[in-house]
Amino acid sequence: MIDLQLIEECRGGNFNNFRKLIELTSPFAYSVAFRMLGNEDQAKDVVQETMVTIWQKLKKIKTAEVYKTWIYRIVVNKCYDEMRKRKRNPEFIADEKTWELIANRISEGPSAALENRETSMVITILTERLSSKQKAVFVLSDLEGMSNDEISEITGISKSAVKANLYHARKSISEKVGKYL
DSSP, rough: OOHHHHHHHTTTTTTHHHHEEEEEEEHHHHHHHHHHHOHHHHHHHHHHHHHHHHHHGGGGGGHHHHHHHHHHHHHHHHHHHHHHHHHHHOOOOHHHHHHHHHHHHHOOTTTSTSSSHHHHHHHHHHTTTTTTHHHHHHHHITTTTHHHHHHHHHHHHHHHHHHHHHHHHHHHHHHHHHHHH
């Protein structure tokens, strides 16, 4: 867990403690970035950019409790930026083989590990047409297990908008899965 003492020492310029902070922060930052972007390299880049932002703006953190929410907000916003870049330069178009992989992967059930490339492809394909807000809400809720209150605080959108975006994201994904199974 991240405590205020560690944050205070980092504010004072203690780079060794900042390494500890990075070690504690990176796993959940990577998890969100990877699930939103579906690409390991881009997720690593987002985490790296997030750590730079943390170092630059750590003085703004008043309590350890808000630190994790603050980190999630930074990661989600950097993922939004990356998704906007993708829209300008699309890279991936699903073919029949990919949809077959999705059908096979989904049939394995919920016990399949999310941290592998095939599942990453499934998440990417299923969420590719979602708006960035819908994707963020879906990832934070259904993949990260956060409450609507937490998601609202991280994304800066109202709880009712969180619920609406989650509903539309789930509906879109459900339709896509139903169409190809």
